[in-house]
Each structure stands twice: as C-alpha cells, then as structure tokens.
Amino acid sequence: MIEPIYWLNGRLVSAAEAVIPLNDHGLLYGDGVFEGIRFYNRRPFRLADHLERLELSARALMLALPHRTALEAAVTETIAAFAGADGYLRLVITRGAGSLGLDPGHCERPSLFVIADKVTLVSESRRRSGLDLITASTRRPGPTVLDPRIKSLNYLNNILAKLEARRAGADEALLLNERGQVAEGTAENLFIARRGRLCTPPVSDGALDGITRGIVLELCRQEGIEAVERSLTPYDVHTADECFLCGTGAELLPVRTVDGRPMGHCPGPLTERVRRAYQAIIELETTTRSEQ
Known part of the structure; x- marks a missing residue:
C-alpha cells in the first residue's frame, strides 16, 4: 500500500x-x-x-x-x-x-x-455508469458574501451539502445560489449538454473558477464544440441531454440522474468526447512534452 x-x-x-x-x-x-x-x-x-x-x-x-x-x-x-x-x-x-x-x-x-x-472520489463502476445527484437545500454564498474565486479553507456549506447527499443516498449534491440558480457541486464544476451545446454556470453565480472547468472550455474551442457560460436553473439540469461534473480530484464524472430524473444519455456523446480530449491533454502535457 x-x-x-x-x-x-x-x-x-x-x-x-x-x-x-x-x-x-x-x-x-x-x-x-x-x-x-x-x-x-x-x-x-x-x-x-x-x-x-x-x-x-x-x-x-x-x-x-x-x-x-x-x-x-x-x-x-x-x-x-x-x-x-x-x-x-x-x-x-x-x-x-x-x-x-x-x-x-x-x-x-x-x-x-x-x-x-492517492484520491478516489467514486468507485470505478460509478465513474463508468454515472452519478446520482440531488439538489441540496444548503445554498452557495454569492460574490456579495464571499467571492467563489477565493479557494479558502472555509468549506462548511459544501460539507453540509455533501452530508445531505449522503443522507439521501445520492453520490453528490448540486448547490444553488441565493437566487435559485445552479452554482456547482460540492467540490466540482457542472456542465450540461443541450442540443449539441455545453453550458456551465458563470463564476458570478457562485461557481469556483475551476482549473478543470477552464480546460474543458479550452478543449471545446479546440474540438469545435460550442460551449457557453450562462445561468442555469434546476429545470435546465433536470431536462438536459447530458450532464457531467469536473474538477481536479474528480477529473470528469458523468451524471445519470438529478433529483431522480434521468439524463437523456449517460455518458453522452459530448461527455465522452470531452473526456477523451481531457485524457489526451494530460498525456501530452505530462509525458510527451516532458520528453522534448
């Protein structure tokens, strides 16, 4: 070990x-x-x-x-x-x-x-089959309270949301801001796919300015995938064609249900396309580039 x-x-x-x-x-x-x-x-x-x-x-x-x-x-x-x-x-x-x-x-x-x-946030089977999410009652503080771009040691509301997910038998929780808009997961950013386009909440809605989130947006530009930052409500997530979470620890994790509502596809074609591109850039930057 x-x-x-x-x-x-x-x-x-x-x-x-x-x-x-x-x-x-x-x-x-x-x-x-x-x-x-x-x-x-x-x-x-x-x-x-x-x-x-x-x-x-x-x-x-x-x-x-x-x-x-x-x-x-x-x-x-x-x-x-x-x-x-x-x-x-x-x-x-x-x-x-x-x-x-x-x-x-x-x-x-x-x-x-x-x-x-080593860090293992979910089992390998869950990584393949997808996560079950709930929407937490715990709200994410917005920029007028504590700017989410500050990655501080204060994670109490994230922990409360995670506990709520565990009590509900879910893998992960979504946090909304005080206006009822989707912010992020307890430790990951969120993307949804609708009609061939990816959407993710903006930082101004309470999302962390995630490094992996930025890489996904970068890869979408390279792959010719339309990706936008825009405010999302639970309705947008509930009715999405695909959904995935991303973060340094999580990498990319497909989502199969949110509040008991199944996604249209899990993992969907856009999720898989982004995940392959993400693994390729890891290989490029930690193997090929290091040998040049």
Whole structure:
C-alpha cells in the first residue's frame, strides 16, 4: 500500500511529525487557502495555473505567500518522495499560529504544508455508469458574501451539502445560489449538454473558477464544440441531454440522474468526447512534452 507523503514548512516529515499548533488560525478559523493538484507520470498537471489561483486567493485574503519558486520546489520534492507515479497533492497555506481571537495581526508566520496521496472520489463502476445527484437545500454564498474565486479553507456549506447527499443516498449534491440558480457541486464544476451545446454556470453565480472547468472550455474551442457560460436553473439540469461534473480530484464524472430524473444519455456523446480530449491533454502535457 502506498503511504502518504508530508512536507511541512520546508522539509519532508513523518506522519507523526506532520502537525501544526493548536492555535493555528487555519485550524481555529479556516483562515487560509489551498489547491488540489493532480500529478501524472510524476509531473504536476497545470501547476502554473494552480499556483496562480493560489496567489490570487492569498492576495484577496491579504495572506503572505512564499515565492513561487519555493512553492514549486515543495511540490517537486513531495512528488519525488511519493511511491506512485500518479497521485494527488493538497497544498495548504494557513495564516499560522496566533493568539485566540479573529485578529490575524497576531499571526507572525504562515504555515505551508503539502500532502501527496492517492484520491478516489467514486468507485470505478460509478465513474463508468454515472452519478446520482440531488439538489441540496444548503445554498452557495454569492460574490456579495464571499467571492467563489477565493479557494479558502472555509468549506462548511459544501460539507453540509455533501452530508445531505449522503443522507439521501445520492453520490453528490448540486448547490444553488441565493437566487435559485445552479452554482456547482460540492467540490466540482457542472456542465450540461443541450442540443449539441455545453453550458456551465458563470463564476458570478457562485461557481469556483475551476482549473478543470477552464480546460474543458479550452478543449471545446479546440474540438469545435460550442460551449457557453450562462445561468442555469434546476429545470435546465433536470431536462438536459447530458450532464457531467469536473474538477481536479474528480477529473470528469458523468451524471445519470438529478433529483431522480434521468439524463437523456449517460455518458453522452459530448461527455465522452470531452473526456477523451481531457485524457489526451494530460498525456501530452505530462509525458510527451516532458520528453522534448
């Protein structure tokens, strides 16, 4: 069995050493940012995009980050120590240790850690046959509350929606914003297909500005598939020809039902076409390009 690898504040550490102080504001208040990063063939996929989003999230929270070269070095060292060629990284930066109370001014130094491990969000059979979704009663905060482009450690409403899905016997949940429009899944962006066109909610409706979401839109342009960002309601999802979720951890996952309503196709032809193109670009960027 492949064991996780831990990198903490400048060095690789054992599981017993992988600890942060109890007064770290990331633990006490969810004050920090993170990125989930896939690596294939020991090469991090779209690392520059992930680090740019991390830097923007940290800037929004006025959280100091190490220089990008230091972040890249931490990622490289962690992957090199991992026993598997493919895996998942969680790169986290917290505000650091400080006194009790919300004021982050008492936190002297951020804490940076990286975890490398395997991640399996759904079984292989579910990945092939498709997921069952519900619409959660938990709402996604909009940009006027907390901009969804900030990938912070505050995931409580996502967790509540996930618990709701589990209680309902579903695989995943859709979160709506305060206006009743579809935002995203608990940890993935959403695409639907209707009459040969893909649609995904805009960031302004509460969707994370997902790296995989951006790759899907990029691939659609290359493949000649019409894809647009527009507001969606549950009706649009319920009556879609196809639906899939996408994210770094999830990659691309077809959806077979939403609130008990079956999709027209699962996996549908557009879903399969995008999924093949996505796997091809992973292979290109983590194998072919690395050998040039």
